[in-house]
Amino acid sequence: MIDYDTYGPWAVIAGGSEGVGASFARLLAGAGLNLVLIARKPEPLAATAAEARRHGVSVHTLQLDLLDPTALETVRGVTDELDVGLLVFNAGANTYGHEFVTGDTERMRRVIDLNITTQLSLAQHFGAAMAERRSGGILLVGSLAGYLGQAQISIYSATKAFSRVFAEGLWLEMREYGVDVLELILGVTRTPAMARGGLNLDLPGLNVAEPDDVAREGLANLANGPVHVAGGNQQAAEHRSGCPRDELALEAQEASKRLLPDSES
Ligand SMILES: NC(=O)c1ccc[n+]([C@@H]2O[C@H](COP(=O)([O-])OP(=O)(O)OC[C@H]3O[C@@H](n4cnc5c(N)ncnc54)[C@H](OP(=O)(O)O)[C@@H]3O)[C@@H](O)[C@H]2O)c1
DSSP states (O other), X not given: OOOHHHHOSEXXXXXXXSHHHHHHHHHHHHTTOEEEEEESOHHHHHHHHHHHHTTTOOEEEEEOOTTSTTHHHXXXXXXXXXXXXXXXXXXXXXXXXXXXXXXXXXXXXXXXXXXXXXXXXXXXXXXXXXHHHTOEEEEEEEEGGGGSOOTTOHHHHHHHHHHHHHHHHHHHHHGGGTEEEEEEEEOSBOOHHHHHTTOOTXXXXXXXXXXXXXXXXXXXXXXXXXXXXXXTOHHHHHHHTSSOHHHHHHHHHHHHHHHSXXXXX
8 A cells, every 4th residue: 555665664653652643553563664754652652662663663762842942953853864655744633723803823833833834844944855866755633623723723724724735745856756745634533632622422323433534545545646535525625615605604604512511722
């Protein structure tokens, strides 16, 4: 599924310890790629690394908050001597749900910094090296939330819209170098972060994807950028891209009220 010569010998997974990130790690290790896994909590990081090593690959773990302003330098400290053919930027679930005008500016900024600032700095750093070697891939994990503004998570939705549009432009540029770019759009997916957020995933009729399935789908479509909507959500993405925007926004708002917890996250 994953061509070692194109995307190896090393892959970096920013947010590579839990949920979809852990699934990427298992699948890439199974394809023989060596891994650099980045996350904050040491236990899931060590567990995912141990699982990946069972495939006989080398794994470096980097316990790091990607919001640290020196994150790129720290990542470079581990990766500068490695030939990185794949960057997966997975970290980025919403960390702050609140009405904008009364919200905490610092917490909103952190959502922007993780999903935009850090994502851009890693994509530029590793993208430049891939352009030089004329092969590789950049996979950014996006969200259906990025197709339509939503109350309480307006900042998160907007960062995911940014990511998707950015990925399209980057795809156009990087194809000149033979480097693949994919924005992998997820709908609701059963990850530890979702469980911690208290979202109600057992709603009748709700399409809930499993991490292994969407990670597998993403890797299988790495060369089919710039955007792939995973988990059977293509129609939902098309619907949310339509008009009139007021009707669509209000309709989605009603649907998400059933899913989101009442309190701030
Ligand atoms: N789950 C869903 O329903 C859903 C739906 C649509 C889109 N998505 C997208 O899918 C991606 C994965 O989401 P997720 O639900 O698995 O949650 P997540 O909180 O983004 O966690 C994913 C991974 O990133 C790491 N991480 C998170 N924040 C980090 C930080 N500041 N620094 C370093 N590592 C960090 C986590 O480990 P640590 O916490 O230990 O750092 C974990 O390994 C996100 O981009 C999200 O927007 C998810």
